[in-house]
Amino acid sequence: MQTYIPYQLRVKLKQIDPILDNKWQQQLNAILSATPKELHEKIEERYLKLKNIHWNYLTATFEFHGYIRLQDIPQYTQHPELLQLAKNVQSSFDYLETYQTDFQIADFLETVIHEMNQIELHEPQDIQAQLLLKKAFLYDAALIIRDLDFSVTTNHRNLDQAQIRSFIFEVFMKSEILGNWFAYILPSEYAQQKPSIFQDYFVHELHVRDFEIIDATDYYFIVSSSYDSRVSAYSIRRFLTEENFGVENKFYISGLVLDPKKLDQIDYIENFKQQMTQIIGIQRQMNPHIVELIESLHLYKQEQLLPQMKKVVDIQGFSTDYLVKEHLDCLEKDLCLQVLEPFARGLKQSVQQSDELEFCYLNLKRLMTELLHQFEALSQEPMLQFNPYARGFKYRLIAYLHLLVQRRAQVFVLFEDEYHYQQHLNAVIAPVQKIREHVNAAIEQSRHIQQQIRSLEREIQTNEKAGFFKRLLKKSENNQVKIEKLKKSLIDIQDRCYIGIISIQKQATQQSVYLEAKNLISRIDPKIRHYAFANGENGITRLPLLLQLPEDRHSFNMQNIALALNQEFVLTAKPWSQ
Structure with a gap:
């Protein structure tokens, strides 16, 4: 009997949204009808109730019992900046109700979301409140936009109001709410899609264009990747915009709508394919060495890495934790030696033009996404579900992909000379090196103070053995005061070390990521925060270094952090083969 909810099912359940999906009940019923009944209760407890979805036994239907509105936010946080923003946004809804065009709505939503995302928070309760604030705003706005009769800007794609509203709700808003859980159809899933256009057309287009396909309620949205890390690929304004170069029918777009109800119309499909060419893709002939390299890496992933990854669930033995770690270490070694290092060499030695950089980027991103x-x-297999090594490995894959996108401009550049290349390498290793030196210095300070404490304690013991008059002369009570002061100094050093690590990470946001703050992982353990730092040559030949810090700084152990950093330093400094 199946007792856990598979990953693919969890993804589908995450997408269900009674505010943003106009057919959420049908979607939910379809999911549950294809799911073993023994999982239904667990699904209801873990997913549906969190969305305030409940089963009505009288009507035999699922019902939605409301959501937290913007006006309710003061009940969930006392953070002054969040409260002030909630108040300001609440008053701005009067403007939203008067907007009459698609671009006005887009600008309103994206401006507010930008303001919310700009607030940098580090306390777990504040981060959760920030996410709650964003969700409340988007839901309140969605209810207004649902009834707005806005005009659609003239466009070559014949976008209509229903399509734009669907994009706003099911792409832009959902991506902001779900973060890393927002789903699109993976290239490896194209073969399983019912419409033949996936197998006959989209598979080929992936070789020349970087895009994602989002399966919305009534449409497929084809969205190209954003070249600017500051602009979301799911931006409404970006989707609406058509870059016109003053020549008739010469324009570029970042997204298209595919209506599944029209797939049997030849003219519609031909027009759609013609418009796909307006999505910027690879224009020039690729260096055959690069093409061969990328194809070989995908082949290795398919024939070696994925089968090897799947074998982890077949592990048997008494020391399961150790065996899982050993297996994942071997998998990581193969990934680095056979995929990431050859990729880095090809990027440095063979790439000669910007289109090849784009080709390399989209393929590495695609390959790592498939692995993740x-x-x-x-x-979710029982053996891995609570295994700390498996969880850490997953977090590092997530961080690798995030940092790949975040550092795109630093990684995917034409090689100039060794000097400039070395500057990129130094920028990657600098944050971890700073933290390592910072922690080691703090440990050395602590060691020196501990020696003083032991020396004073020995003096006290010696005095206690001495005669009465000697004890008076030695003034051992003064030594006790000194010891207390030194112990307080130890706590201060530990606190400064903890704060220093966080400060260094904040200064290196290009080379690192605080996973919980970016909503990249679920907060499974509220007592731990996870930081990931780019690792390896230019941050691409190794999976990131994962640093775990306790939320309570009094639980912070400098020796454990130093051990992890020093081990990673040694491992990174030598080739895998050694």
């Missing part, structure tokens, strides 16, 4: 999703699917 496969491991996500495996991670």
Whole structure:
């Protein structure tokens, strides 16, 4: 009997949204009808109730019992900046109700979301409140936009109001609410899609264009990747915009709508394919060495890495934790040696033009995404579900992808000379090196103070053995005061070390990521926060270094952090083969 909810099912359940999906009940019924009944109660407890979805036994239907509105936010946080923003946004809804065009709505939503995302928070309760504030705003706005009769800007794609509203709700808003859980159809899933256009057309287009396909309620949205890390690929304004170059029918777009109800119309499909060419893709002939390299890496992933990854669930033995760690270490070694290091060499030595950089970027991103999703699917197996090594490996894959996008401009550049390349390498290793030196210095300070404490304690013991008059002369009570002061100094050093690590990470946001703050992982353990730092040559030949810090700084152990950093330093400094 199946007792856990598979990853693919969890993804589908995450997408269900009674505010943003106009057919959420049908979607939910379809999901449950294809799911073993023994999982239904667990699904209701873990997913549906959190969305305030409940089963009505009288009507035999699912019902939605409301959501937390913007006006309710003061009940959930006392953070002054969040409260002030909630108040300001609440008053701005009067403007939203008067907007009459698609671009006005887009600008309103994206401006507010930008303001919310700009607030940098580090306390777990504040981060959760920030996410709650964003969700409340988007839901309140969605209810207003649902009834707005706005005009659609003239466009070559014949976008209509229903399509734009669907994009706003099911792409932009959902991506902001779900973060890393927002789903699109993976290239590896194209073969399983019912419409033949996935197999006959989209598979080929992936070789020349970087795009994602989002399966919305009534449409497929084809969205190209954003070249600017500051602009979301799911931006409404970006989707609406058509870059016109003053020539008739010469324009570029970042997204298209595919209506599944029209797939049997030849003219519609031909027009759609013609418009796909307006999504910027690879224009020039690729260096055959690069093409061969990328194809070989995908082949290795498919024939070696994925089968090896799946074998982790077949591990048997008494020391399961150790065996899982050993297996994942071997998997990581193969990934680095056979995929990431050859990729880095090809990027440095063979790439000669910007289109090849784009080709390399989209393929590495695609390859690592496939690995992550496969491991996500495996991670719910009982053996891996609570395994700390498996969880850490998954977090590092997530961080690698995030940092790949975040550092795109630093990684995917044409090689100039060794000097400039070395500057990129130094920028990657600098944050971890600073933290390592910072922690080691704090440990050395602590060691020196501990020696003083032991020396004073020995003096006290010696005095206690001495005669009465000697004890008076030695003034051992003064030594006790000194010891207390030194112990307080130890706590201060530990606190400064903890704060210093966080400060260094804040200064290195290009080379690192605080996973919980970016909503990249669920807060499974509220007592731990996870930081990931780019690792390896230019941050691409190794999976990131994962640093775990306790929320309570009094639980912070400098020696454990130093051990992890020093081990990673040694491992990174030598080739895998040694």
